Amino acid sequence: MLDIVRSNNDETQSGAARVFTFFRDRLLAGELRAGDRLLPERELALALGVSRPVLREALRSLAMLGLLDIQHGRGAFVRAADASVLGQALTLCLAPEPNILDDVLQARIAIECQAIRLACERASERDLQAIAGTLDTLVDSLDDPERGGPADYAFHSAIVRASNSGSLMKIYEAISPLLMQSHVERRRDTFREPAITTHLVDAHREVFLSLARRDPDAAERRLREHFLIGDDLRRKNLISTYQPKEQHS
Amino acid sequence: MLDIVRSNNDETQSGAARVFTFFRDRLLAGELRAGDRLLPERELALALGVSRPVLREALRSLAMLGLLDIQHGRGAFVRAADASVLGQALTLCLAPEPNILDDVLQARIAIECQAIRLACERASERDLQAIAGTLDTLVDSLDDPERGGPADYAFHSAIVRASNSGSLMKIYEAISPLLMQSHVERRRDTFREPAITTHLVDAHREVFLSLARRDPDAAERRLREHFLIGDDLRRKNLISTYQPKEQHS
DNA sequence: GGTCAGTCCGTGGTCTGACCAGTATAACTT
């Protein structure tokens, strides 16, 4: 009756870790699905043959990972796996590295370039229409930097979604918080630069058109150009900002 | 003296969550570095103004995330952020999706294609030599499927490492467990197929040569061909396996 | 009859204090 946990796991792990892996495996196996409610802590502890503190350590760990939604006075519920956890984990892993904000752009380019190739094969009419829609809002919000940022992200995100690849989408979502961070940092430099906004719409439109024509090579090329030009403009802007003070150091 | 935690965080979060974010932020800020030892639980609980169970819930959560190494009788030590956590998180996020094993290949292609482009710019002589070394072991282990798999992985992994991009490397490490899983699943189909092993070395060599010539477009093209052909061979193999039984269903 | 307030119960949240179990060090014995 007791020891449900112990029977399924190594004897080497202790208490909370056993319970943790127990639930994790149930989640991976699909035996526990989003929305399911767990038994009350007291009953669960009894059923699993551990004390309540130990059980709580495990449940809390699962909650911190975003797998559980524990609500005071209501209970613990299984939560759908969310990319935000991935994002946090990635942030933590990348924290010690230098220049993460710049480097994460490489991951972005990697994901998007593959995504757009896939999208050329797989995108449905609805996907294309969705991308076209983001393009429209992008044009509308040209003069509003507050709306322009999200609009830009929506366009690129829609492309990744059109790839119909879960892996690419999840990874893209995972890096997007870091991407945003790098984006606001960059926008300080390129804020309202006319050369940029002028080019912006054309570049996006070209990317979209190549995708709509289902031409993977062209689409990827356009996308790479778009990234390169953005990078160039930013660099030029940085140089022109620091040039007058160049003699200082 | 007390309430070190409470002062730095929202009042909305409760106990363990506060302590958790407290330590997470210290880790992100670099104030806690790998190898550092935490104070004993009892003192820490006192210093942070929470009870020991609450503190333990937080510490345990950090340990489950791989950020802490808690050793019975010795203490809790800060652990270097490891990509294995990322891998686990990714596995959990992708678990509900169908065909993850196939789909994760798309992420692999994405990372490698961008990595090899970067590597064309950034790879040092040492990087190139390292890749050449994996190529040699790949040739040596052609007839030994047990060594061939790791050798193949070593080659591609070395390319990603040569990109000198922390993001690409971490993400590549994160997907590699899933990749391995999909690899063994696939090897059942392509086991000792002569057409494959013959082609294998040439394809890898071509990839490497393009990289050594610092030609990003060629390198990516070779790599994509390599992936495509691998995919084709596998598909052909599947078809030939199931063709005789095609009439059954 | 409908609406609102109060009460009660079940839930998670927290605490205290104790004891068990490894680890390492210091003291003791040989």
Added chain:
DNA sequence: AAGTTATACTGGTCAGACCACGGACTGACC
């Protein structure tokens, strides 16, 4: 001096109690 034991310090576990929040039920009031 080397090995062995004793001790203190560490995390691991437990039991029981109490608090705080949410929801449902019940009652009174409109």
